[in-house]
Amino acid sequence: MGILSGNPQNEPMHYGEVFGVWTYLSGAKSLIAGYQTFINHAGDDDLRNFLQDSIQTKKQEITQVENLLKANGVGLPPAPPERPKADLESIPVGARFMDNEIATAVSRDISMGLVACSQIMGQSVREDIAAMFGQFHATKAQYGLRLLRIMKEKGWLVPPPLHMNAPELAYV
Template identity: 30%
Template sequence: MVNIWETVMDAMKSMTNQDKGQPLHVGEVMACWMYLAGLELAKVTVQAGINTTDDDELRSILDEDMKLGTSQRERLHDFMIKEGITLPPAPADMPISNPNSIPLGVKLTDDVLANELSLKIISLIMNAASASSQSIRTDVGLLFVQFLAEKLAFATRLKHLMRKRGWIQVPPFYVPPGSQQP
């Protein structure tokens, strides 16, 4: 099956030759470093969530995020090595554990796990959007646009699950002074 996103990305890559031999600027390097650091930290949080939850739907979404995070980490890691960028430290993987062996005072609830995952996804989305808009080199910008699109698609599925389960936290509605309540 043809992946439209990959086709568009390939077409855009082939249209630009002006970046050949151009080094990364410090902002691009920092964006790569920060995004990979965020992915590395998110990995252990997701592993802890997988070890903690008994909820099949939440475990499935955590597994999906783990796969997406692994894919993005590998692509960014390879890019950074190719460009000679020092990699951020990565925490060790969490050992697999039984959710029922976690003491109740330590075990996070499913709604806390889902909201924590949501905040990490939001942070990575904001980092990817910022990095793509500040990139001069086309390959860096496209890499972050791709990361952004993948995270946005995942966030939509996560939000659907959170709404379905009543886990989503909605800030108070804003009603301007003098207006009628909605």
Template identity: 35%
Template structure:
């Protein structure tokens, strides 16, 4: 059985002895570029969501998601500039608008907004896991671990609100043939 604490200590020890890391390999660079792009595209979508809903709990969740995306963008940008990884173009921010002036039919519902955030968080978690697994450099691997953990925490908040409001989309339950049903 794997001892989690020993594994983490070995990983951290490897990080502390990594005085002059090699340049990122192409997979690490591509992972940074793709995740940066995903986050950069996410921010304007979240701004649109902020302009669409009046639900105070959902507004807080959207703002938390936007703040996290911007924080991760800043971290990635510093690494990418330092390592010479070209930055993708960033879309312009959206202006503020009045949610009550958006006509019905053109306005996303609170459930649709929450599910959009949920899907974005899930895809971000998968990207972080993939990039963490492909990282050779310990500092880059730890960055992905941090991003992954932050997104998992945000995801748990999203799921809780969605369950509370009845917005969570649940696939049909599976019952094994021949299993007793209650």
């Protein structure tokens, strides 16, 4: 039996785990405020519903991560205040985020979240932390697929140029 082979909750977190988990928590709290703002700007019902579901999922993640950090004596990052609800029509058209811009930004956030979860999983020594972020990763992958489908249905997806014909290579 090694020093880190017992109950994971009884093992200390190493500095990399603390930093990764704390940073993830800080980002998740900020994303909630951003998504609340996006809801105020979104005109599409499917996009608004997606954002609301994302916020609920992030709140559940935040609870789990805060409990982990508290149990390990780590101070929590501050959270931005909740955003008030606004009337879409009161936001001037030129100052409003467009639905396709919102979807693209959220798609980027999901991609970065997948990388963050993978990094935390890879550096974790504690199995419970790796498993928690594995769960978060799987959920993000599902949300990414859901958003991709919405973006395709709405015509918001702008793919990079398709590479149909590769040039022939000249051999010397």
